[in-house]
Amino acid sequence: MSLLRRILNLQHRKKLDAEIRAELQSHIEMAVEDGIRRGVSEQEARREVMLRFGNSGLVHESVANEDMFLSVNGICSDVLYAFRQLRRSPAFSLPAVLTLAIAIGASTAVFSLVQAFLLRPLPYPDASRLVVVWEQLRALGIDRFPAPVGDFLDYKNENRVFEDMGAVEDAHFVLRVGEYPKRIFAVRTTANIFPMMGLHSVLGRTFSASENQPGRGNVAVLSYALWQERFGFDRTILGKDIVLDGKNYQVVGVLARAARFSLGYPQMPDVWVPLPLVADPTRNTGQLQIVGRLRTGVFLDRAQRQMDVLAARLEREYHIQMGPHGEDPGYGVQLVPLREELSGNLRKPLSLMLGAAALIFLIACVNIANLMLSHGVSREREFAIRISLGAGRVRLVRLVVTEGIVIAFAGVTLGVGIAWVASALLVNLSPYEMAKFLTVSLDANVLGYAVGLGFIAMVLFGFMPGLLIVRRSRSFAARTGHQVLSERRSQSLRSILVVVETALSVTLVLGAGMLIHSFLRLQEVPLGFKPNGIVTAQINLPPSYSTETAQSEFYERLLEHVRSIAAIKGAAATTMLPASDRMLHDPFSIEGRPWQPFGAARVPQFANHQAVSTDYFRVMKIAVREGRVFSTQDTDRSQPVAMVNETFVRGFWPGENPIGKHLVLGAPRPGIPWLTVVGVVADVRSGGAKAETLPEIYTPMSQTPSAAMALVLDTKVNDPARVINDLRDALGAIDRGIPLERAATYEELLGIQIAARRYQMFLLATFAGLALLLAAVGLYGVVSYAVTQRQGEIGLRMAFGASLQDVTAMVLKQAFLLAGFGLGIGMLMSLLIRQMLANEVFGIHFLDLPLYGGVMLLLAVVALAAAAFPARRAASIDPIQTLRME
Amino acid sequence: MPKNDLQGSLDLLVLKTLSQRAKLHGYGIVQHIQRASDELLEVEEGSIYPALHRMEQSGWIASEWGITETNRKAKYYKLTRAGQKQLQAAEESFEQLVKGIRSILRYA
Numbered sequence: 001m002s003l004l005r006r007i008l009n010l011q012h013r014k015k016l017d018a019e020i021r022a023e024l025q026s027h028i029e030m031a032v033e034d035g036i037r038r039g040v041s042e043q044e045a046r047r048e049v050m051l052r053f054g055n056s057g058l059v060h061e062s063v064a065n066e067d068m069f070l071s072v073n074g075i076c077s078d079v080l081y082a083f084r085q086l087r088r089s090p091a092f093s094l095p096a097v098l099t100l101a102i103a104i105g106a107s108t109a110v111f112s113l114v115q116a117f118l119l120r121p122l123p124y125p126d127a128s129r130l131v132v133v134w135e136q137l138r139a140l141g142i143d144r145f146p147a148p149v150g151d152f153l154d155y156k157n158e159n160r161v162f163e164d165m166g167a168v169e170d171a172h173f174v175l176r177v178g179e180y181p182k183r184i185f186a187v188r189t190t191a192n193i194f195p196m197m198g199l200h201s202v203l204g205r206t207f208s209a210s211e212n213q214p215g216r217g218n219v220a221v222l223s224y225a226l227w228q229e230r231f232g233f234d235r236t237i238l239g240k241d242i243v244l245d246g247k248n249y250q251v252v253g254v255l256a257r258a259a260r261f262s263l264g265y266p267q268m269p270d271v272w273v274p275l276p277l278v279a280d281p282t283r284n285t286g287q288l289q290i291v292g293r294l295r296t297g298v299f300l301d302r303a304q305r306q307m308d309v310l311a312a313r314l315e316r317e318y319h320i321q322m323g324p325h326g327e328d329p330g331y332g333v334q335l336v337p338l339r340e341e342l343s344g345n346l347r348k349p350l351s352l353m354l355g356a357a358a359l360i361f362l363i364a365c366v367n368i369a370n371l372m373l374s375h376g377v378s379r380e381r382e383f384a385i386r387i388s389l390g391a392g393r394v395r396l397v398r399l400v401v402t403e404g405i406v407i408a409f410a411g412v413t414l415g416v417g418i419a420w421v422a423s424a425l426l427v428n429l430s431p432y433e434m435a436k437f438l439t440v441s442l443d444a445n446v447l448g449y450a451v452g453l454g455f456i457a458m459v460l461f462g463f464m465p466g467l468l469i470v471r472r473s474r475s476f477a478a479r480t481g482h483q484v485l486s487e488r489r490s491q492s493l494r495s496i497l498v499v500v501e502t503a504l505s506v507t508l509v510l511g512a513g514m515l516i517h518s519f520l521r522l523q524e525v526p527l528g529f530k531p532n533g534i535v536t537a538q539i540n541l542p543p544s545y546s547t548e549t550a551q552s553e554f555y556e557r558l559l560e561h562v563r564s565i566a567a568i569k570g571a572a573a574t575t576m577l578p579a580s581d582r583m584l585h586d587p588f589s590i591e592g593r594p595w596q597p598f599g600a601a602r603v604p605q606f607a608n609h610q611a612v613s614t615d616y617f618r619v620m621k622i623a624v625r626e627g628r629v630f631s632t633q634d635t636d637r638s639q640p641v642a643m644v645n646e647t648f649v650r651g652f653w654p655g656e657n658p659i660g661k662h663l664v665l666g667a668p669r670p671g672i673p674w675l676t677v678v679g680v681v682a683d684v685r686s687g688g689a690k691a692e693t694l695p696e697i698y699t700p701m702s703q704t705p706s707a708a709m710a711l712v713l714d715t716k717v718n719d720p721a722r723v724i725n726d727l728r729d730a731l732g733a734i735d736r737g738i739p740l741e742r743a744a745t746y747e748e749l750l751g752i753q754i755a756a757r758r759y760q761m762f763l764l765a766t767f768a769g770l771a772l773l774l775a776a777v778g779l780y781g782v783v784s785y786a787v788t789q790r791q792g793e794i795g796l797r798m799a800f801g802a803s804l805q806d807v808t809a810m811v812l813k814q815a816f817l818l819a820g821f822g823l824g825i826g827m828l829m830s831l832l833i834r835q836m837l838a839n840e841v842f843g844i845h846f847l848d849l850p851l852y853g854g855v856m857l858l859l860a861v862v863a864l865a866a867a868a869f870p871a872r873r874a875a876s877i878d879p880i881q882t883l884r885m886e
Numbered sequence: 887m888p889k890n891d892l893q894g895s896l897d898l899l900v901l902k903t904l905s906q907r908a909k910l911h912g913y914g915i916v917q918h919i920q921r922a923s924d925e926l927l928e929v930e931e932g933s934i935y936p937a938l939h940r941m942e943q944s945g946w947i948a949s950e951w952g953i954t955e956t957n958r959k960a961k962y963y964k965l966t967r968a969g970q971k972q973l974q975a976a977e978e979s980f981e982q983l984v985k986g987i988r989s990i991l992r993y994a
Contacts, residue, residue: 030913066939
């Protein structure tokens with residue numbers, strides 16, 4: 001109540017002032033009257049009472065303080081004062097605000113990615129209950145295997161833990177609208193996927209369950225984007241037919257613009273068609289991705305246990321001897337939360353980045369503490385004077401705290417601005433396809449994170465040094481100028497802080513350096529083929545090329561056409577582009593031997609199989625070790641042949657002549673001929689630089705044709721765009737209905753593979769650079785401050801004959817000493833980091849000498865840069881003048 | 887021990903003084919304390935007025951303007967019911983303090 005009254009009293013300040021004045025005046029008059037009564041002169045009495053009263057203005061003010069809530073005014077004036085104070089000392093406030101802003105900006109930007117990818121609910125209704133159902137073939141090392149229709153129906157009908165369950169199969173179609181065929185991404189789905197994922201139509205309808213019955217599924221739903229792009233928002237499209245792969249589908253609906261759907265594929269499907277639910281009795285092949293919504297209150301582990309029971313029954317019935325050699329494939333069912341399925345692979349790189357950002361933040365905090373400390377020491381005198389003039393401790397603390405808040409506020413504001421720009425940049429540069437699907441934005445949580453960081457920074461590292469100063473000022477209040485002791489102690493505290501800061505940034509630089517170095521090493525690993533100068537493109541023949549003869553004839557004709565192009569030296573086709581496409585992992589059999597998981601030297605009895613045209617090895621410059629390569633003599637009427645790689649020979653025919661031996665993909669079975677090995681080629685890193693090399697089996701395209709093949713073209717000119725255009729013409733000359741896909745240089749393909757890692761390296765390098773910059777600022781601050789403090793000492797030394805070099809060396813020595821300590825500690829800590837990154841680090845020694853040497857050199861440069869300016873200032877000190885100052 | 891510090895003692899003295907008179911102005915309170923303590927306690931003018939205003943804001947005392955014997959306008963203070971309770975509490979806690987200090991002086 002009294003507080004409220006005091007606040008209300010603020011309104012009547014004038015009236016109150018007058019009243020207080022009158023009251024005090026009457027007191028004085030009464031005292032004077034008493035004095036006169038005692039026989040003193042009026043003048044004497046007045047002088048006496050005024051003396052007792054002291055400063056009447058002060059009394060008046062403190063009386064008024066009791067009546068009004070003047071502290072409100074006080075806070076405003078504190079803030080204003082703090083602003084003025086900070087503006088007057090930009091050497092302190094500018095680096096403090098900038099340091100805080102950079103650290104908060106970097107951390108918040110990374111956190112906005114974490115928030116979007118890992119924390120915020122997916123854009124589906126009740127997304128936390130959505131779970132993806134995968135089959136596993138554990139004995140074959142496959143833990144995500146698509147399910148056959150029969151299994152899906154059993155899962156859906158017999159489980160008691162899912163509210164609903166739907167299935168999706170991805171498909172590619174060629175859509176013809178107008179002149180150009182376009183290959184589009186489509187999905188076949190069960191009807192319940194639409195309500196389950198919250199997908200609404202903006203025009204027409206989605207599917208009904210009856211359309212999943214076989215023979216009734218010739219309807220299609222279009223994505224909003226396709227409707228816009230290809231059909232120009234034509235509302236009469238409803239009821240019309242579109243032609244997909246030569247088959248007619250009636251358009252029944254268009255999805256809303258905001259509809260988003262992904263089970264892990266990078267783009268939104270363009271066309272949706274019903275999935276025909278026909279169970280294949282053998283359940284040998286599956287293409288379905290299954291997604292289900294758990295019943296409310298059912299947790300994942302309970303659902304998993306139930307599905308395990310169901311899977312055990314299905315295994316006995318269908319999957320017990322389904323391995324390639326009649327062995328048990330270890331069938332099972334695995335439930336994966338949809339979020340984990342979509343962005344689980346981002347958890348590791350994102351936590352790495354968050355960790356790096358946290359280090360930056362820590363370094364920034366140390367920097368700010370340092371700045372605060374030096375700022376505080378230089379103000380000790382000011383505080384001492386203020387205290388002796390009667391300022392209360394509370395008031396001083398309030399002043400220091402207000403300054404901290406003002407800095408934090410400025411830092412957070414600027415930091416959020418930086419985060420805003422940086423997170424947009426991070427998303428645009430990011431190779432994570434999920435970024436297109438999940439929007440990254442600065443929402444309330446992200447902003448809260450930024451504010452929280454600012455608060456932590458200020459409380460932990462801003463206020464404390466300030467309070468320390470105030471506490472110390474009190475004990476020094478009695479003395480006047482010199483606070484030698486406190487300065488020396490705070491200087492050593494500052495030195496410790498700078499060592500800590502340097503150590504942290506060295507740790508970060510070394511950690512980033514390890515990853516970058518192993519990344520570069522990975523780039524240097526010879527792939528076994530020469531990608532430079534090679535242009536690639538993918539072709540998928542439409543179902544009209546249904547026979548193997550038609551397929552192989554088409555590719556032979558195309559290659560012939562392509563070889564006649566002037567800019568092309570050589571052309572070949574393959575079913576798999578090494579180091580770019582997914583490697584196969586197929587079991588194979590060798591004549592006269594039982595199948596075993598491993599051959600000699602622990603080479604697994606699984607092979608990557610590739611069907612290639614005759615010129616493939618020449619175009620890719622893969623060395624032939626033994627025997628011959630495929631030729632035009634190898635046809636579908638001649639003896640079936642194969643080539644293998646060196647790893648194959650090492651594992652299965654060590655010390656033997658492989659030429660003439662027999663093998664077959666899968667299990668030996670009647671009607672499937674043995675392949676005769678005719679040649680051996682050098683190993684190729686088909687799975688990329690980091691993957692283990694598998695045995696390879698190459699077969700000639702003429703004997704094992706395929707509808708989908710990639711072209712590899714060795715070019716004479718460095719003009720991929722022209723080559724691709726020529727290729728498109730050659731293709732058009734044969735069949736205008738076939739789209740050319742993924743046309744790119746081989747180096748571009750490999751670049752896509754490493755883009756994610758390169759992105760991560762780029763960010764880490766940026767963070768490491770920031771850390772070094774902050775450390776340099778901290779180092780500069782300490783050394784520069786020390787020069788100021790020791791001005792007198794330096795002047796004295798110079799007066800006693802110290803040369804300029806001596807003084808410069810003294811300053812540099814301090815900087816190098818601090819940096820050296822930081823470097824040592826940082827290197828020790830980097831060993832810990834190395835342990836944590838063990839899985840990420842590739843091909844570098846435990847003690848990476850070039851890296852450590854480089855970092856040492858770098859830090860020496862940083863220390864030199866940080867100390868150069870203070871050293872010059874020290875050298876330019878005029879001894880006469882400084883001595884006079886003392 | 888906020889109630890036992892020096893400011894607490896000044897409050898106690900003022901409340902006690904006002905409890906013995908119907909009403910009194912600031913100057914009178916200073917004079918009374920000085921006389922009653924045989925000039926041992928000297929209350930500074932600079933601290934009595936903030937204290938009076940604080941106690942008024944706390945509702946322990948009330949004020950009104952009146953005329954002195956010498957026909958001068960002055961602000962008079964008197965004890966409220968809340969002030970009487972406060973006085974009782976302050977006296978008790980002062981007794982505690984004195985007891986505590988005595989026993990330390992005797993045994994320590």
